[in-house]
Amino acid sequence: MNKTTEQKERFIDRWLNKYTKLMTAIPEFSHRRRWSILGFFAALTVALSFGLGNLKVDQTFDTWLDAGDSSLLDYHRFRYFFGSDEYVLIMFKPAGKEVFEAETLKKVKALEDELNKKRIEKDSPLGRITRIRTIVSADFLESKNDTLKNRKFIGLTIPDNKLLAEIKKVAFAQRDFPGSFFSKNSEFGAIMILTDYGARIQKSKEPQKAAGSADDFDFSENKAAKKDRNKVPKMESADPTDYMAFNAELEKVLKAHNWANPTVGEPSSQVMDYLIGGGPWVASFFMNIMMTQMGMIMGLALLLILVTLAIAFRSLSAMLWPTLIIALSVVWTLGLIGLADVTMTMMINIVVILNLTVGISSSVHIISGYKYFNVTLDKRPALTKAYEKSGISIMLATLTTLAGMLSLIVVPIVPIRNFAVAASCGILFAYIGTIFLLPALLGIWAPGASRDKATGEKVQGVFERQIQRFIGFIMASTQARPKFIIALFSVIMILSLTGYPRVIVDTNFLESVKPGYGFKETFETLDKHFGGTTNVEIVINTGKNDGLKDVQLLNAMDQLAERAKKERPDFVTKTTSLVNAVKDAHKNLMGRGAVKAGTESPFYSIPADNQKLKQVLLLYDSADPESRKLFADDDWEKGRITLQVVNKSSFEYVEFLSQVEGWLKEYLEPLKKGNADFSYYATGGIPIMMRLTGFLTQSQISSFGLALVVITIIMFLIYGTIRFGIIAMLPNIFPILVTVGVTGWAKIPLDSDTLLVLPIAIGIAVDDTIHFLTHYRGELHAGHDRLDAIKTTLREVGQAMIFTSVILSVGFLIFLPSVYVPFRNFGMLSAIAISSALFADLFFLPALLTVFGKTKKVIGAHS
Structure with missing residues (x-):
């Protein structure tokens, strides 16, 4: 090994030793200054809370693409000249036999008149309507004296059924009427409500400049402006709450006219049944259904985390303090997003879940270590020992998790980049809370040690003893048959690879909502009778x-x-x-x-x-x-x-x-x-949408590759040798291969949401490996042989690895009840990745160290 490499390794080793000493001093420092620390974090919470009211969620295309993106500017040009392409389509089924009946058309006209009245009312949510088209008011050209006249096809007065029979013949003779205003069998009718969403020019002193656009579109009557090929007006982006208010008012009017929508559980109407679709309705649907469900999912996630902590530690303080820290980190993250005036998408829900599940890992490692050492040490020495043993590994685990998250900043999609930064802030906040706030809180109220009922001596808790028995089984298995375990994991990886050719990268709008909500059924019916x-x-x-x-x-x-x-x-x-x-x-x-x-x-x-x-x-x-x-x-x-x-x-x-x-x-x-x-x-x-999908697919794969490279470099630098670096990465490649293999065999499409699993999973999965290897290297440095080092490491950190992985898996499985199928798949695949990573770190990694971990010199180890 050359001198330069040794100098670099000594520098890293010195830096790690200094950080370990710092971690050893923090519990005592936090205990002495606990009230000042608590006051600081309370003030921070109050300050950042002011940003919560400024949180903005927007799902429109303007949010997903950079302001200067050429395709977005083209879209703005189109909307400037021709108006919005967002419309609502209402398909109705009359109580009678068909559309061309007097009673049916009277009801259609009454509804149309009401909507036209509402849209011109001041501050009406329906003020976004620009035009309503039905068979009653359809434009109809006719010639007279060599000129053309436009009139409404039926007009103000609905004729009787006899005359309507003749009008029906004329309607079917119009090439563009069937399939637009009524179905080809005239059993269903349609109302098209045109809107101006995305077509209003945003008031601004300066027009937005195009980034390299070559189309000569003028947006001003000024002749000089016409010659400027790059001037594009900044088009208004609709507020998601506008869609919700619009749809709520529209449904209110429909209900007032006794129209019923059977897909949402309303009983069939004796007047008119209807289905509704189109851009504004879809935006409102997701905002209403998903925000409601996500609130429930967040609450359930917190509840399950509390239950898991209760089972693991059987201590109220061990339940309360980690939960408080992650709850505060969520408030700090969301408050910072609001204060920074950053617009988020529905991915803000994943940010919160990641904050809750990943952020709690550091606290769990500290408390698990504290409980382990508290059996033989008093409270304050046990806490100091826990920070000494876990401080470095928590820091490195946070670093690699951030590397996985921040790899997403290479994605040229604004919400993905915002998600990466927001999720990273949340995890960093949770780490800061664990290092400084947790010891202050434990100084006020710390979990007591379990005691034997007969002797009164301190012992491990019942659940902890069961975990230690399981760890004993792992130690026996990995040291008795390490080569068999390595072969078994290798076979699983090869089998997983066979699923790769079956992987489909695809986003399907109709499949995005699970059955039972009328979403897919509605759009399939609209596609069938009115062409989409x-x-x-x-x-x-x-x-x-x-x-x-x-x-x-x-x-x-x-x-x-x-x-x-x-x-x-x-x-x-x-x-x-x-x-x-x-x-x-x-x-x-x-x-x-x-x-x-x-x-x-x-x-x-x-x-x-x-x-x-x-x-x-x-x-x-x-x-x-x-x-x-x-x-x-x-x-x-x-x-x-x-x-x-x-x-x-x-x-x-x-x-x-x-x-x-x-x-x-x-x-x-x-x-x-x-x-x-x-x-x-x-x-x-x-x-x-296809441009976005293309960006996402290519960039997510690139970001995963970047995360893998960065994390591998970190592992090589920290553990010092290529052999150790390879041993460290193999257990982390395993969950990725398994997860992608499962998607192929289970025919789960990788869309914009599920593709997030790869870079996130590699960042999270490596955490347990770092905890294991950091303790292992410390044991070697302390003079233990390889096999004893593996045993001690499993006993000291195996318990915390199991606790954190269970919490993470359960946290992600919270997405399973979600209405939004990509979120459900994301949760399931994330849980598979984390659980398979746990098994790899508990069985595969010790087996690899047993067979290939022989070393004459401990390089980069720290005490």
């Missing part, structure tokens, strides 16, 4: 005024839309663009033709030349300017094609979007010739 509630938006920028008034362009848009419907009917249910409006207007101007259902007018087409097209568009814009704004801007420079699609998994969406990109290049790329300013792109909820 999600869109892919294609934005076309011609780069010049009146650029959309071009037959070649409209024919290309038409061909693209028809290609999408023809080749991917499993995805695309309907397409909407300026082409639909042009064909409808042209049909009316040239002669309606056949109106019988199943037939189509020969004039339902794009005019043959640009001059005729301009005339049609002029008349159409005069007749229905509000509808025109949905398809083209005021300068006729920018247009959109909406592909309405059904809900699918991210894996399927990726393939579909790749096809869309191919169609765009095939039909729109040729139009760039002679027009350098012509551009196009796909945006909307689905492309944004």
